[in-house]
Amino acid sequence: MNPRLTLAGSVVGAVIVAFDGTVLTVAQPSLQRDLGASFAQVQWTSTGYLIAVASLLVFAGRLGDRYGHHRLFGIGMLGFGATSAGIAVAPGVGWVIGLRVVQGVFGALLQPATLGMLRAAFPPDRLRTPIAVRTAAIGVAAAVGPVLGGALVAGPGWRVVFLLNVVPALVLGGLALTGRSPRPPALVRLDLPGALLLALTLACLVHALVAPPGPPWTAATAVITGAAFVRHERRMASPLLPPDVIGSAAVASALGMLVAASAALSGALFAGTFLLQGALGLDPFHSALVSLPLAALMVLAAPSCAVLLRRAGARRTATAAMAVLALGILTLSRASATPLLCLAFALVGAGFGTVMVAATHVVVREAAVGSAGVAGGLQQTAMNLGPVLGVAAATALMGTGGDAGPPLAVLAALALAGTVPGRALPGRDPASTDDHGDSKDRTRVPAQR
Template sequence: MVVALDGTVLTVVQPALQRDLDASFTQVQWTSTGYLIAVASLLVFAGRLGDRYGHRRVFAVGTLGFALASAGIGLASDIGWVIALRVAQGVFGALLQPATLGMLRAAYPPDRIGMPIAVRTSAIGVAAAAGPVLGGALATELGWRSVFFLSVVPALVIGVLALLVRVPAPPREGPAPGLDLTGAGLLAVALACLVHALVGASESGRPAATVLGACGAALAAAAFIRHERRAASPLIPPLLIGSPAVGPALGILVAASAAMFGALFVGTYFLQDVLELNPLHSALRALPLAIMMIVSAPYAAVLLRRYGPRRTITAAMAVLALGVLTLSRLDQASGPVAVGAGFLLVGAGFGTVMVAATAVVVRHAPVAEAGVAGGLQQTAMNVGPTLGIALATTLMTALAGHAPGAEPHRTDGAFLSAMAPTLAILAAVAGLGAAAATRLPGRLTRPGDEDTGLPAAEGIPSGRG
């Protein structure tokens, strides 16, 4: 929740930060891009560190480091320090996020993991709802630096508690997993290049960065796959990524987050440029999305147990697609009810998918690989939004008929003419996720099969403590 809150308040204070530090627009963008590249490239390796050295210890280091980096940003004297400390925040954020899922996997049996993950998702929803309002209020009264001090005390308290509270650790089956530094480096390069390419695609006038980033990502990914096939202790175990449930679930998370964040990106411009609402009123119109993430999360855990992953996630992806299509029908005459209905459906679908698909990924991972599974889930949740925003920006620019560098929302007519097909394509992305959901298990796996998704009779260790 602390990490999610920090990210949401940043978007509110970026204009004030730019004015106060006399920074360029590109420099301010790197306060987000630098963080995103750092966190996305290190999540899986951070999960492996937790598997080897203990998730509680890695979580404490990540949380305390995140707190110190936040305090440093609040005291920064120029934009260079802000960017550098945001990158540091990304590194520490990568350490603590997979560890949260790793600790949950170790603390709860697989058939009870759904509700703890639902609580975690609800906390993220609370941060998404409170962030813009709280950040705007603090920045208005106390200045932009205050929003970064906001997370310092809670993060320090949580980090210290993580060091002091002793929780019995499950016994390890076999030797500690290797770190696979070569694989971690290749994967980090591949993900960093991919994120850089996607960010470049969403910023007009940077075709070279997009092409070079995509080529670098492809080459590094090919080298990573080649290395993993030969490694004695691969970073991503073949049994985990090859599970009939984990692969589709990760793809669903990418599709769902791409559709949701792409639609939210377009919807925000619609509210502020077409309906001419101020940032606070825009946030209130979109509030049903965050509220439904909070509300739907615990119900998702119940639905998952009752109806199984396949039916729960397929239905939720359909609701998400319907919500995006509802937003595509908005125009200048749309009132709060029509706008709220679209965001409500998007939030209900996305909140349910996030809980159910995350539970599938985590419950099908042995305890010894829970950190890597958490890292893969977090990577999907970082790549998906970047992909969705890049796709939305590219489509809006192309369909509005503007030259590169021009704003696709220059006029209401041009914006609305591009918004409907853009959101329809994003809804189709959600539809692809629904199709992938049909490959998931029809029910929760029976005792003895829950950790790998494969029959226990095949001699695969269950990994239970």
């Protein structure tokens, strides 16, 4: 498939998933009233999706390595669009919860594929810009989603929100399945027992974090199955997590930075909402206006990061960005005037947007083409687990008093600690500035059928 079309598909797929998550948050109160649902049932419209997607991302990436990322992307997009249409006409909240779980399965299929397709279509030394474009588009979706979703909920109603992504998902899914796509570089074996153990571990871990106080067996099961998964992987000749991916210090460090950055961001936004609307007395609309610099700087940081990666390398870029993220959260914890609040959110957006591009670039670039799906699945898993951990930590630290100061200080320290794994990231690549096509790291675009 043409690299430009591949990039377009990757961007739209990532945007659809990001947009869906942001508009759902806005639509939930109206959905609850319309369907007569309890608060716990409404929570499960998000929790069910999150558990499904987080538990299957890595295995879905491995399926893409075996059967082709475009094929998995097409199936994921068609299923995601179809379930969105089903939610729009759901007669009750039970149907919404069930369809959201199914939508999570299809979301898990398409998300790693959006990165796997880029790895297969672009040489490693040209991945910076496609990943930056993808990240900027996610930032735009995160900024536009709540505004557009709120307008639709206030007008036609919450059901229309779920119809927005149906047409683009079905069209792109059909094109991906009918178009010519590159062959997988090699036939990889599927580690089904390992996939089951990892899915159980992540599902129980996410449930224990997002649904407290849940039954104690969920956390215990996560520990037991996690230990069994590690033992199983060490004994397998063809493990679910290939040694060339999980054994790379650069990849492991980049994943750690993604978890730390996304945890710090989501936890800070959660605590920051209580700070703005509680201690500072701002209404939801003014709170949204004050936080707009976050989305704006995240969008601007993505293309800027592509330049920084070429000139300074991933190590300096990512560690500096984590420090900026930490400074932004610390500033937010001490700010009260509007200009300082806007500055804090701008620093948070610039730091997070840069880290996301730099760390994702390392994960995707360092992985072999035959393991690109697993690498993409790990990246997406980190981006799903981080927010869960961050919000859980912020909730625990705030306690019943709702004081946002302590959690923001801890989350700033977490972001600063994220600079430590950044030392293992690769430095500046001399070939990136003067490569004339002779870089040893350059791989050819796979032949198309």
